[in-house]
Amino acid sequence: MINRKVVAGLCAVMLAFAGCSRQQSDWQKTRETNTAEAYEQYLKKYPSGEFTAQAQARVKELYEERDWQKARDADTPEAYQAFLKQYPEGKWTEEARIRVENFTLAQAPSGAAAPAGGPATARPRRITDPSGTSSAPIAASRARKTDGCSPTS
Numbered sequence: 001m002i003n004r005k006v007v008a009g010l011c012a013v014m015l016a017f018a019g020c021s022r023q024q025s026d027w028q029k030t031r032e033t034n035t036a037e038a039y040e041q042y043l044k045k046y047p048s049g050e051f052t053a054q055a056q057a058r059v060k061e062l063y064e065e066r067d068w069q070k071a072r073d074a075d076t077p078e079a080y081q082a083f084l085k086q087y088p089e090g091k092w093t094e095e096a097r098i099r100v101e102n103f104t105l106a107q108a109p110s111g112a113a114a115p116a117g118g119p120a121t122a123r124p125r126r127i128t129d130p131s132g133t134s135s136a137p138i139a140a141s142r143a144r145k146t147d148g149c150s151p152t153s
Contacts, residue, residue, distance in 0.1 A: 027051045036062040061091075068092045077103040 023046055030042040039059045046052060064087050071083040080096040080103075087093060 023049050023051075027055075030055065034058075034062075036066070064090050064092075068096075071096065075099075 026042060026045065027050070030038045036059050039055045039062070042049075043052060043055050043059070067083055067086060068091070071079040077100050080100045083090075084093060084096050084100070087096075
């Protein structure tokens with residue numbers, strides 16, 4: 001009688017550990033694959049698992065990265081505005097706003113594009129976005145705001 005209880009208890013413990021190690025193994029495979037689809041499969045299999053919050057966060061990051069790349073590939077004000085609408089607080093939000101601003105400045109009449117008090121020939125400068133690639137020019141007025149110089153009156 002005691003032997004049966006001990007064996008049953010050991011089986012229960014082994015099953016618990018097997019389930020835990022299986023989840024960890026699946027999580028490791030998911031991280032190695034590193035695709036939205038892999039993380040979504042993990043979440044489907046372990047909806048309240050140990051790594052659920054991390055998987056959900058990574059899915060969001062991967063979708064944002066995909067959508068940012070689509071906006072960059074399209075390289076239109078509409079694409080960047082759509083990105084901003086979907087990700088108002090995202091990783092590339094500021095960069096998308098800058099690119100929309102650059103399109104606006106490029107379409108403005110030459111006299112209207114000059115910043116107040118600045119030369120009419122002020123040129124935009126390029127920056128690097130978080131992914132490390134060169135981006136569209138930043139408006140000269142924005143560059144001047146961050147150069148540490150105080151405006152002259």
